[in-house]
Amino acid sequence: MLYEVRFRCNHVHTMALTGQVEERSRKIALYNQMFCPECRAQYAISHTREIPMFRAFTMPARQTQ
Numbered sequence: 001m002l003y004e005v006r007f008r009c010n011h012v013h014t015m016a017l018t019g020q021v022e023e024r025s026r027k028i029a030l031y032n033q034m035f036c037p038e039c040r041a042q043y044a045i046s047h048t049r050e051i052p053m054f055r056a057f058t059m060p061a062r063q064t065q
């Protein structure tokens with residue numbers, strides 16, 4: 001099912017969402033709080049060192065302590 005989802009950066013992207021109605025609305029709510037894929041890519045290129053959260057998002061957490 002394709003949805004027009006508005007992201008935190010105010011960009012609207014068409015996203016394919018699957019699952020039950022609650023699952024889909026949960027994902028939409030999540031997307032509303034996230035930057036869109038393009039902005040995340042831009043952000044990653046320019047700010048890779050400053051965003052621990054972004055790294056946590058792209059890589060599985062690896063605890064070394």
Ligand SMILES: [Zn+2]
Pocket residue numbers: 007009010011035036037038039040
């Ligand atoms: Zn964006």
